Amino acid sequence: MTLHSNYSISPLSEFLLICFPNYQGWQHWLSLPLSLLFLLAMGANATLLITIWLEASLHEPMYYLLSLLSLLDIVLCLTVIPKVLAILWFDLRSISFSVCFLQMFIMNSFLPMESCTFMVMAYDRYVAICHPLRYPTIITNQFVAKTNAFIVARNALLLLPVPILSARLHYCGKNVIENCICASLSVSRLSCDNFTINRIYQFVAGWTLLGSDFILIFLSYAFILRTVLRFKAEGAAVKALSTCGSHFILILFFSTILLVVVLTNVTRKRVPMDILILLNVLHHLIPPALNPIVYGLRTKELKQGCQKLLWRGLQIHRRAPL
Structure with missing residues (x-):
């Protein structure tokens, strides 16, 4: 299978994903750190979920x-x-239309879902620090269930048109995507139609959702900082800020990675294409790998829960017959 652009007179049925088109020789070496990060992300998040599920105090x-x-x-x-x-x-570059547009939908909708989750977590810390007496009545399990439903519904519905608009385009020529993922604009550029509407909708919807989330996160932390500075008890301000330290680190890292990806795409003519592709891949890998680790190391209750889980695993392993 050639890596050059494939052309067809009839409508296409699949795309070809070409990772790092200018550096095909060293892509196998790159797979090693990506594999380790993937295993770390899956293992750390699975451990966190199991710990929270099994530990009643969490x-x-x-x-x-x-x-x-x-x-x-x-x-x-x-x-x-x-x-x-x-x-x-394995050089398995082909991807069907349906799988490609499904991947596009998940990537476009789940990223704002994460920022919306960070926004709700910031509100949780705001209530805990600024209105501690009202916290048990405001932040309830029912509140969490409603916010989870809101997070999923808001982002899924508003970003569903992104893959739909891309799928409605007519693809009759080039089918090689110079990317590792089915990014919306990377796919739309291959169509024989004008995709200006796709570009405008994705830009407006994506930045409206992400922008509103970050504004609310900023306001939450501004109110938290104002309240903390009024504490007169010795060490109270440090203790209050430490309760949201892990959350703040995750938000900072998430926004920094996102900003790097955006800036490199804006200056794509100055940045090599392979760097853009690598940043897009790492953006879907590094935050998931670090999020549970940061919380696990900085949250005492979660750290103790993980230690209990590991101890239980060791006990079961020792009791198992050889």
């Missing part, structure tokens, strides 16, 4: 929100990374 709204974040990370990883590794290892 059955609280804050940890339910963290569970949702882990579920989103797992789905994103499984949607993107296995196909990337299949391309790097």
Whole structure:
């Protein structure tokens, strides 16, 4: 199978994903760190979910929100990374239209779902610090269930048109996507039709959702900081800020990675295509790998729960017959 552009007079039925078109020789070496990061992300998020599920003391709204974040990370990883590794290892570049547009939908909708989850977690910390007496009545299990439904419905419905608009385009010529993933614009550029509407809708919908989430996150932390600065008890401010330290680190890392991806895409003429492709892949891999680790290391209750889980596993292993 040639890596050059394939052309066809009849409508196409599949795409070809070409990872790192200018560096085909070293892509097998790149698969090793990507595989390790993928295993780390899946293992860490699975451990966090199991710990929260088995440990009764962690059955609280804050940890339910963290569970949702882990579920989103797992789905994103499984949607993107296995196909990337299949391309790097086995040269399995073809991807059907239906699978490609499904991957596009999940990537476009789950990213804002994560930012919306961060927004709800920021509100959780705002209520806990600024209105501690009202926290048990505001942040309830019912509140978490409603916010989870809102997070999924808002982003899924508003971003569903992105793959639909791309699927409605007529693909009659080039079918080689110079990317490891079915990014919306990478796919739409291959069509024989004008895709201006696709570009405008994705830009407006995506940045409206992400922008509103980050504005609300900023306001939540502004109110938290204002409240903390009023604490007069010695060490109270440090203790209050430490309760949301893990959350703030994750938001900072998420926004930094997102900003790097956006800036490199804006300056795509100055940045090599392979760098853009690598950043897009890492954006779906590094945050899922680090999120549970940051929370596990900085949250005492979660760290103790993980230690109990590992101890139980060791006990079961020792009792198992050889």
